[in-house]
Amino acid sequence: MIIVQEADFDSAALLARLRGQVGAEAGAIATFTGYVRDFAPDQATETLFLEHYPGMCERELHEIADTARQRWQLAGTVIAHRVGALPRGAQIVFVAAASAHRGDAFRGCEYMIDALKTRAPFWKRETLSGGRSFWVEQREADHQRTQSWDAGDTPKEPT
Amino acid sequence: MSGATINLLYFARVAELVGARGEAWPLAETVTGAQLLQALQARYPQLEPAARLKLAINQTHAKPSAPIRPGDEVAIFEPVTGG
Numbered sequence: 729m730i731i732v733q734e735a736d737f738d739s740a741a742l743l744a745r746l747r748g749q750v751g752a753e754a755g756a757i758a759t760f761t762g763y764v765r766d767f768a769p770d771q772a773t774e775t776l777f778l779e780h781y782p783g784m785c786e787r788e789l790h791e792i793a794d795t796a797r798q799r800w801q802l803a804g805t806v807i808a809h810r811v812g813a814l815p816r817g818a819q820i821v822f823v824a825a826a827s828a829h830r831g832d833a834f835r836g837c838e839y840m841i842d843a844l845k846t847r848a849p850f851w852k853r854e855t856l857s858g859g860r861s862f863w864v865e866q867r868e869a870d871h872q873r874t875q876s877w878d879a880g881d882t883p884k885e886p887t
Numbered sequence: 888m889s890g891a892t893i894n895l896l897y898f899a900r901v902a903e904l905v906g907a908r909g910e911a912w913p914l915a916e917t918v919t920g921a922q923l924l925q926a927l928q929a930r931y932p933q934l935e936p937a938a939r940l941k942l943a944i945n946q947t948h949a950k951p952s953a954p955i956r957p958g959d960e961v962a963i964f965e966p967v968t969g970g
Contacts, residue, residue: 779899781943781962784947787947809970820970821969821970841970844969845967845968846966846967847967848967849898849962850967851898851899851965851967851969852968863899863900865966866965866967866968
C-alpha cells in the first residue's frame, strides 16, 4: 500500500488495513512513524514544507516496498508520506512491514524508511519560529546507511 | 532539427535558483547527464557547481554518464530529503 497525500493519515487505520490484507500469515508487524521535530534544541521549527515529484515518487516507493518484500519475505507493507505544509509535531511518514517473524519485520521496516530518505524524490523546506527559511540538506549518515543496505549488510551507522 | 527538445523539470532549491518549475530545452542529439548539467550551469551560473546536482531521466534516478535523448523528461534536483 503506497499513499502520498497532503491530508493527515490515521496510522491505526493503516495498520488495520494491513492486518486485513495479510491475515494470520503475519505474526509480526513493525511500524515506524516520523514527525515534524524542531530543527535544533534552540531553533524551534514552525513549518516543514514537503515538495515532491509526482509520479516518480510513487514509482520509487513501490520499488522500495517490492525490494523489501522480496529481501525479507514480507507478507505486506505500507508506506504513507505527506506533502505540503506541515506544522510542528505533525505526522510526516508511516512505514509498516508485516512478516511471519519479528526480525524480518524490523529489518524490512528499517530498510524502507532508510531507502525512502535517500531515493524517494521529496524535499523538505524548514521555516523556523524566528522566520528563517531554508532547504534541508541530505545527511551523510543517511547516504552511508543506504550504501550498507545495498551492499547486503545491516547498517551500523547512527541514525 | 530545430523542433527537438527535452522536458526539463526543476525541483525544490533548483526551481528557486532558476526561477521556474521547468522548461522545454532544445536538444538535437544525445548528450550525457554530465553534459546537460554543464550546459545548464552555463545558462544559469547560479547553479554552480552543477555537478553536485542529481538527475532523473523519465522518472528514474540516473548517473551523470546516462544518455539523454530528445523527447526525454529530465528532472534536476538536489539530494532528496524526505522521511
